[in-house]
Amino acid sequence: MASLFFSPAIPADGIVPAISGTHFFDEVHRMITQFSSLSTLELKGADLTVAQVSAVARRSDVGVALDAGTARDRVDRSASWVADNPERLAAGFGTASHRRTQRTADLQTELVRFLNAGVVRKESSLPSGYAKASMLVRANTLMQGYSGIRWELLEAIAKLIDRNLIPKLPLRGSITASGDLLPLAYIAGALTGRKNVRVVTLEGDEITATEALKRVGIGEPFDLKAKEGLALVNGTAVGSAVAATVCYDANILALLSVILSAMFCEAMQGNPEFTDPLTHELKGHPGQIESAAIMRFLLDGTTELGRPTKLKQDRYALRTSPQWLGPQIEVIRAATQSIEREINSVNDNPLIDVDRGVVLYGGNFQGTPIGVSMDNIRIALAAIGKLVFAQFTELVGDETNNGLPANLSAGADPSLDYGLKGAEIAMAAYCSELQHLANPVTPHAQSAEQHNQDVNSLGLISARKSAEAVEILKLMMATYMVALCQAIDVRALGESLREAVKQAVVRSARKTLKGFCEEELICAIERRSVFSYIDDASGKLVPELRAAVVEKSLRQGKEGDRSAFEVILEFEEETSSALREDTVRARERFGRRELVADGRRTWPVYEFVREELGTAILTGEEVSPAEHIEKVYEAMEEEKIGKVILKCLREWRGAPPNRKPASSD
Structure with missing residues (x-):
């Protein structure tokens, strides 16, 4: 059935068609597989997915490079056009756009300076994974050749990502209207060697922006040229990067x-x-x-x-x-x-149309889709x-x-x-x-x-x-x-205890009642949840069993060598003793049992929690619920649950054909 939400892969031209075709599970399967199998991501300005963004954000072993064969020519053409026409990009910013300057390079430096206005202390900085993903998305969106930025700047971003050298970005301060101006300015600050920008290594150490650039083979910070500051800061990359991980x-x-x-x-x-x-x-x-x-x-x-x-x-x-x-x-x-459209979009301003030789002022920086x-x-x-x-x-x-x-x-x-x-x-x-x-x-x-x-x-x-x-x-x-x-x-323990109770009662009935009333006794056991009496079977279950024996005795007028009272009393005593012993042994046997797949297709979830994570049934003793819950939560944070999902559905072949009956004319 065609759907409003099942999305195909993004085509090479970066334009996403109307959603149709595949199923939800197929999409999630693709995401999980793409996340876990990604080794090196080649950015080309299109085809970037939320799974790839999430993999780069969360996995330090994923390499990142630029696909020069696909994108360099169009990026270079755009940068060259700006270099030849700097006066076309000499306007100020925002409400100061009426101001003009011939110092277009200095204007970009000032843009980065005044936008470095956030707070990036430990508790108020964007998590490093999100910052890394933001760099990835920004590089991808700038590779389409409409932004007037040099290839070398994009290469520098990719090298920093590849070496896990990530600038600290402010957690707060963006309204994602003229893009994510403040946080993106710190990425620009890292490229230009601003002293207030700190870069975090994979080991968690903080170094200067200049040192980070040297570690990836860039001897000196960049001097921005006309339009390049705007290209770096005027876009939706931070919001869309965080959103991509959320979607995943x-x-x-x-x-x-x-x-x-x-x-x-x-x-x-x-x-x-x-x-x-x-x-x-x-x-x-x-x-x-x-x-x-x-x-x-x-x-x-x-x-x-x-x-x-x-x-x-x-x-x-x-x-x-x-x-x-x-x-x-x-x-x-x-x-x-x-969001997949957004991370593959051109979202800065102004845009450079080299073919027509025009500068287009618009509003693609508005992050409303996010x-x-x-x-x-x-x-x-x-x-x-x-x-x-x-x-x-x-x-x-x-x-x-x-x-x-x-x-x-x-x-x-x-x-x-x-x-x-x-x-x-x-x-x-x-x-x-x-x-x-x-x-x-x-x-x-x-x-x-x-x-x-x-x-x-x-x-x-x-x-x-x-x-x-x-x-x-x-x-x-x-x-x-x-x-x-x-x-x-x-539930399984209850079945084991129920079976132990039945065996104990039947054994006692055969010994004291000569098998009389077995069926009624079993019915009495089945009527109640085993957990409603198992903590005190003598006080809660045995009286009901006695009542069943008395009722049948009266109904059938059963008599024997001894009085019915004596027989029933002996049955009670024998049953109470047997229940105490048998239920203890049943609990012990249950604790020693081996976990064996029972044909349930949800078994991989149980196996994951019990065997892979090493948890066991909670019995009110030393282990707290938190000790088990934390293991599961940490495993989810480590992206282990995806494989469990795929294991549950490894034989899934999709929803059955539509069985809705045709309407009659």
Whole structure:
């Protein structure tokens, strides 16, 4: 089915067509593969993707070079035209554009000087990965030959990136209207050797800009020529670079939320009927259709579903999860497409059209696509977080989790094991903050620069807030994955304990009652959740078993050599003793069990959390939930979750053909 949000690769000319064709999973698969496999990125002024930007931002081993064969000629032509016509670019800036000067090179130096107006102390500087990505995007957008900048400056940027020598940029101070003027001025300052600009090495040391240039073989800082200062600072590279990393994460987290919703269905013993293709085809939204199809694929063959005692219809957090997640996926894909356009766009001012010999004054520096896309993506992230929180709270509540203990406590003494109660409180805090961040940034723009920049996008601010939202959602996802694995283990423990209880009761009945009433006793055991009595089976379960024996005895008038009272009393004592011993042994056996793949397609998530990260079921003893949650969160920060997603869906072949019946005339 054609889609409004599934984006093809950007063509060589850098112009992105209307979105059509591929599926969400295919796009995420491409992103994850591109991120992990990238070794050297050759910039050419087109084809740059959010995955490549993210890889350069987060991986110090990715090399960066310029594709001279593709782009150098057009860059040189533009720079030569400016060198031959400097008087055409002698105007001042902003509200001072009426001023003219013949000292066009000095004008560029002054531009960089007055824009170095931010604060770049440790706590108020842009994270180095974002600064590195900003340099990458700026170089890419300047390679299209409309900016009048020398090739040597672009080469210098690429060399600094390649050696992981990254200038410190101010975290705040950009309105992304005439581009990201302040932070980009610090990149320009690094190239021109400004003394106030500090460059951070891969080891975290700070060096001068001049020293950084020397380390990449540039003996002296650059003296900017006409237009070059503007080319460097007057663009949207910082906002779009941060936004690119946000989009990369958001796509992965959206697909992960689909997988975890399927895993939630398994843990809750839910009814997979909600994934039936016809339901979603009748609604018609592509994100919903694919979400449901992926869940159906993941749940195919799962044996843990559908106990007859549960609700006929699951609660909305499960049953409507495709309808909830589908629109968020569509928003995220649309935002990703917009940002991929932006990082391949020419967005400085003025633009040089060498073929026509004209200088074009326009407004491509306005970062509205960034601000709007990031506001929208943040709402989508908040909605995903809301679903995760709803599923989590249902999972840890003993009134809603279909037979699991409150807080998913797995200890033998629930009075001393509060399980994930603290994690639930943390999840409420995360979700609240995430919902607050969903408030839009773009409506808060203030008129700036003597009312010349009277409307401005706030693109970088919105991207930064979206990056915060991503980190909070990662915290929620990490906590949720620990809870899901705990629920699966507790469910398995419950089955082991239930089987031990049955065996103990049957053995006692055969010994004392001569096998009388076995069927009724088993029914009494099955009627209740094992965790509702297992901490005190003698006090909570045995009285019900006694009642079952008494009822059948009265109904059948059973008599024997001894009084019924004596037999029942002996049964109670024998059963209580057997339950104490057998349940202890069952817990011990469960603790020694080997984890074996059981055919679930969500198994890679469980295997990742339990085996790769070395976690185990929480039982209220020494290990805290935080110790497990932090392992999962750190693994997500290290980009390990992408491989887990692909492993879950390695046999996925796409949504099934449309089964919607044709309308009759």
